[in-house]
Amino acid sequence: MTLLRTLRKGGVAAATSYKLILLMWVITLVMIMFVSVPLKSLLVNIFGNSMTVERFADGFDLGLAGDMGKPFLNLISAASTGGLLLMTAGFFLYTFFAGGFFASYSRAWGTLKTNAFIRESARHFLPFLKIALLMILIFAGWTFIVVGLPAIGTMTLLRGSTVGPYLIWIFFAIWLLGMPVWLFVSDASRRWVAATGSGQALRAVGAGFRALAERFWLSYSIVLVIMILNIIFIFLSMWFTAWSVPSNGWMIFLFFLATQALFITRLFMKAWRYASVCQKAAIPERGSNTK
Amino acid sequence: MKRFVLEIALWMPVLLSGQLIVDTPLSARLTGYDINAVLDPEEHIVSGEMTAWWVNNSEMPVGDVMMHMYLNAFSSNKSSFNAQGRWSPAGDDGWGWIKIRSINDSRGNDLSRSMSFLAPDDGNIHDKTVIQLILPEPVLPGDTLHLRISFDSKLPSPIVRTGYEDDFHFVAQWFPKFGVYETAGMRQREADGWNCHQFHPNSEFYSNHSVYNVAVTLPKEFVTGSGGMMIEEIDLGDSLKKVVWRAEDIVDFAWTAWPGYKVLTQKWRGVDITLLTTDRGLDKADNQFAAVVYALEYLDDRVGPYPWPHLTFVDPPVSGAGAGGMEYTTLFTSSGGGVVPSFLKMAEMVTIHEFGHAYFMGILASNEFEEPWLDEGVNSYWEQRIVDHYYGGGYGLIRLPFIKMSDADQGRLGYISSPSRAISTNDLPSWLYPHGTYGMMSYNKAAAWLHTLEGLVGTETMDNVFREYYRLWAFRHPSARDFIAVVNDVVTKEHGNMFGENLNWFFDQVLYGNEICDYRISGVTTHKIRSYAGVINGDSIAYTRSDRTSDTLYISRVSIERLGGVTLPVEVLIGFESGEEMLELWDGRGSFKDFEYTGASKVMWAKLDPGDKIDIDVDRINNSWSSVHKFAAARRMANKFVFLMQMLISLFTI
Known part of the structure; x- marks a missing residue:
């Protein structure tokens, strides 16, 4: 199967599962609003009837942080603590939904109904959680070896040298080029679990590596292409969001719609990667690797 | 005669070099230094032979001399610098010190035996950053004292303003330097005497404007720079070179050497x-x-x-x-x-x-130890004006579409957000500010009230104040009182008695007082006026309704309160439903003030200090009120937060 055909088929499968993507978007949005709405209220309460808020018309005026006093610290604390909680909840939520997506792309080619999607998500949650934690360890190890150690070495051995910063960039590039390997392994492992119904995370990761080894460059290229597109997309999205300063009600509403459209696209791209890896990986016979 | 010949000989380098840099002396040049030094880049020691001279410009004989020995701040963990700060050496080689090998006057008298360490600021017997020399004969009025000093200066590491790191050398406070001999009346001093402070973590500058002829020998590969003008660079062979600099009318001479x-x-x-x-x-x-x-x-x-x-x-x-x-x-x-x-x-x-x-400490050589605000505060004020003038359209520090900050606000933030902002007055010596408030007080608060002064008297008058301050005090040693006198003089000339007889009331509050400034709009109320309605009408008891057909009139009341102890005249801009605006002025002295308006149009908003002139007001959020809530910014920020979280969650999950 060629690269383009795999990517095209993956794209079609991801698009077919648009209801699942929208479900994921709604749940994510509601979850985040549990934190963002109180934050907005806090901000509104700080300013009350004050006209100082006009100074935020074209961006956050940091000079007002002192005037906001303790509530500003509360705001920052609530935003950072809330953000951390959301990240944790998001980790579990997305690990959960990944089960449904992989089941959908492994067996139903994106056409899973919502109740089946949730059932499959629940069924695969624990093995997927184990795989996610294993992959986090692998990512951390990879980052430490390829970026951390060279950075420490550069800072101590090449202190003050002009070569140091360039070396760090080279190691960062190597780190980035290694990422498709780990992403493919994590996706193929989960696909293996979804396809076989096995709950053994270590065997799943092993199967992921085997799947990678079979036609390595194709496996690598699939994820690399999607990863590059993702990086460009995320960069442009963040750039758009950071530099947009809508100042009246309608513009702010349009801005909200635009950002949500961007996020849905981002979810589609994630689903596209899952589906493409499922397309490529050879499906082992059901039960062949289970006891 | 012998003394005369010797003095001429000692003066020769200065006389020969004449005015190498500026056409005429900028200062009184009461002190000068000719230094021939060698840098040992392995040991990080600068060895120098120095001839230093000081002119007694007082009307009384002076029997002693006080000098800075500032590198000794790094010589032990008990120095006042270390007791107040947190410096520790990078190993045994990290300590810094200055040692006088020999010291003689122009007659050859050995003064080393009459040399002792003093600690005029805190009496710390372990501090060796100031020495006093008892002279065998007093220096008569108008006479010049010449000292020949051989010294070794070991640079400290890690660097705190001065020191070395590998082959990088920044050489400051490195030679024995005269204190300032102040005559009675100078800086409101009652009697003549030396002003020579110890080295502190937050202050190190108060010296005479001097002439420096400095030659440094060091390895050729070092690239050098200094506060002087390079006169020549001589190749000495053996991979060595000698760099010769001259500096005129500056208060300190530092230099640096690094091959990179x-x-x-x-x-x-x-x-x-x-x-x-x-x-x-x-x-x-x-x-x-x-x-x-x-x-x-x-x-x-x-x-x-x-x-x-x-x-x-x-x-x-x-x-x-x-x-x-x-x-x-x-x-x-x-x-x-x-x-x-x-x-x-x-x-x-x-x-x-x-x-x-x-300018502020160099040309206008105030005493950084005793009046740090006059140095750091005034300089921060000008820095903020310059940064906000040239960068970011008023938001000089950061100007991005989604976030912004002016340099003036950055300074003000340091003051208003400090829980210790009212802990002391703003006129303390640098080492006496309690609880780590030196920076907040000397830089931030002082700059904030200088901006407030500018808001009161106007930018043009403020510029004229500083032009006059420069004209009167350049290359001298002004004090806070001297600065205030200039302010009073210029403001009175330009504004008459608009601010009273003088502006001492302002400085008494912001410089010599510790109260905070906070005005607020406590509320705006509006109600309709109707014609008479009630049950007693004249002598009779009857129920009377108001005439609902008449035109509606409103009474609007804008209530202002003063929450802080500082009183300043404040402007209040009031906006009506009709679009009309009205500017009111309140002397700000009472604890509250109500402005009441009767008319067909009601008050829609009010802004206290609409031009943000009162920089020391610690809360600007309570300075305005609007009948319409404006949530756009909060909504926009909430939306951005939502999107940021969505992207982060999707990014950090596989």
Whole structure:
């Protein structure tokens, strides 16, 4: 199967599962609003009837942080603590939904109904959680070896040298080029679990590596292409969001719609990667690797 | 005769070199130093032979001399510098010290036996940063004392303003230097005497404007820079060179040597500007030069001319970052030029600030130890004006579409957000500010009330105050009282008695007082006026309804309160439903004030201090009120938060 055909088929499968993507978007949005709405209220309460808020018309005026006093610290604390909680909840939520997506792309080619999607998500949650934690360890190890150690070495051995910063960039590039390997392994492992119904995370990761080894460059290229597109997309999205300063009600509403459209696209791209890896990986016979 | 011949001989280098840099002396030149030094880059020791001279300009004989020995601040963990700060040496080689090998007067008298350490600020017997020499004969009025001193200066590491790191050397406070002999009346002093403070973590400058002839021998590979003008560089063979500098009318002489420096030059209105930077700093060199030129241009136009034809500044390497952000008049150090992202004008801000010290402490040589606000506060005020003038359309420090901050607000933030903002008055010596409030008080609060003063008297008058301050006090030693006298003089000339007989009431509150300033709009109420309605109408008891057909009139009341102890005249801008605006003025003295309006249009909003002139008001949020809530910013920020979280969650989950 060629690269383009795999990517095209993956794209079609991801698009077919648009209801699942929208479900994921709604749940994510509601979850985040549990934190963002109180934050907005806090901000509104700080300013009350004050006209100082006009100074935020074209961006956050940091000079007002002192005037906001303790509530500003509360705001920052609530935003950072809330953000951390959301990240944790998001980790579990997305690990959960990944089960449904992989089941959908492994067996139903994106056409899973919502109740089946949730059932499959629940069924695969624990093995997927184990795989996610294993992959986090692998990512951390990879980052430490390829970026951390060279950075420490550069800072101590090449202190003050002009070569140091360039070396760090080279190691960062190597780190980035290694990422498709780990992403493919994590996706193929989960696909293996979804396809076989096995709950053994270590065997799943092993199967992921085997799947990678079979036609390595194709496996690598699939994820690399999607990863590059993702990086460009995320960069442009963040750039758009950071530099947009809508100042009246309608513009702010349009801005909200635009950002949500961007996020849905981002979810589609994630689903596209899952589906493409499922397309490529050879499906082992059901039960062949289970006891 | 013998003494005369000897004095002529000692004066010869100065007489021969004459006015090498400026056409006529800028200062009284009561002190001068000829130093021949050698840098040992392995041991990090500077060995010097120095002839120093001091002119007794008082009307009384002086029997002693006091000198700075500031490198001894790094000689033990018990020095006052270390007791107040947190410096520790990088191993046994990290200690710094200065040792006098020999000291003689022009008659050959050995003065080393009459030398003792003093601690005039805190009585710390372990502090060896000030010496007193008892002279065998007093120096008569008008006479000049010459001292020949041989000394060794070991530089400390890590660098705190001065010191070394590997082969990077920043050599400041490195030679025995005279204190300032103040005569009665000078800086409101009651009697003549030496003013010579110990070395403190937060202050190190108060000296006479002097002439320096400095020669340093060091290995050829070192690139050097100093506060002086380079006269010549002599190849001594054996991989050594001698660099000869001369500096005139500056209060301190520092120099630096590092093989890694890249040297760039520019010229501005006859001033040769030299930048010593690193490889990484080359990209930011244009920005750094622009910052210096902005500062030169702004201060030259609004305060007074920059009088020297040379200026050197240094962007130290990361390893020498401890030397960054320092000022030696015609030499200063910036910081972070190579590493801080360009949208954050931090490096430019530091460059402008440190250059500004050429005026505030360099030319206008106030006493940084005793009145740090007159140095750091005044300089911060001008730095903030310059940064906000040239960068970001008023938001000089950061100006991105989604976030912004002016330099003035950054300084004000340091003051208003400090829980200790009312802990003391603003006129304390640097080492006496309690609870780590030196920076907040000397830089931030002082700059904030100088902006407030500008808001009161106007920018043009404020500029004229500083022009007059420069005219009267350049190359002298002004005090806070001298500055206030200039303010009173100029403001009275330009505004009559608009602010009273003088502005002492202002300084009594902001400089000599510790109260805070906080005005607020406590509320705006509006109600309709109707014709009479009630049950008693004249002599009869009858139910009377108001006439609902008449035109509606409103009574609106804007209520203002003073929450802080500082009283200042404040403006209040009031907006009506009809679009009409009205500017009111309140003397700000009472604890509250109500403005009441009757008319067909009701008050829709009110702004206290609408021009943000009162920078020391600690809460500007309560300075305004609007009948319409404006949630747009909160909604926009909430939306951005939602999107940011969505992207982060999707990014950090596989």
